[in-house]
Amino acid sequence: MELVTVRTFNNYFSANIMLSKLRDGGIRCYLKDEFTVTVDPILANAVGGIKLVVNKDDESEVLEILNKFDEDYHRQSVCPKCGSHEIDLVPKQNVANMVTAFLSWLFSSYAVSAENVYKCSNCGYESDTLPEALNNEKQPFEPENLN
Numbered sequence: 001m002e003l004v005t006v007r008t009f010n011n012y013f014s015a016n017i018m019l020s021k022l023r024d025g026g027i028r029c030y031l032k033d034e035f036t037v038t039v040d041p042i043l044a045n046a047v048g049g050i051k052l053v054v055n056k057d058d059e060s061e062v063l064e065i066l067n068k069f070d071e072d073y074h075r076q077s078v079c080p081k082c083g084s085h086e087i088d089l090v091p092k093q094n095v096a097n098m099v100t101a102f103l104s105w106l107f108s109s110y111a112v113s114a115e116n117v118y119k120c121s122n123c124g125y126e127s128d129t130l131p132e133a134l135n136n137e138k139q140p141f142e143p144e145n146l147n
């Protein structure tokens with residue numbers, strides 16, 4: 001069985017979102033170097049990030065799913081401040097949250113109990129919810145904490 005790396009992530013959260021997405025679709029996939037990167041994010045650069053690996057036979061199908069996911073994701077999210085679509089889900093930067101993240105990882109409950117925040121990589125705007133495009137059925141996003 002040959003494994004290929006289809007994508008690398010520099011944080012545990014994005015990697016696991018994608019992992020569960022693929023597993024929902026019945027794809028067998030694994031994360032490599034997850035432990036190293038999660039415990040010491042500084043090492044993420046050294047090991048080249050968290051690698052999402054799949055069976056070579058599934059590679060083209062997986063790449064299709066990943067691309068589709070990226071498209072949907074970026075079409076749905078728009079920064080209310082600058083209009084950028086470059087919005088990523090990142091962990092809130094505090095010590096308690098790092099501990100939560102580690103414990104979640106330890107007990108394989110993924111990132112559900114950790115506090116995440118959506119951050120615009122263009123202007124740095126942060127939000128607890130994913131900013132939605134106006135043609136979405138949900139209410140348009142309204143910033144709550146502008147002070």
Ligand SMILES: [Zn+2]
Nearest residue numbers: 079082120123
């Ligand atoms: Zn922005």
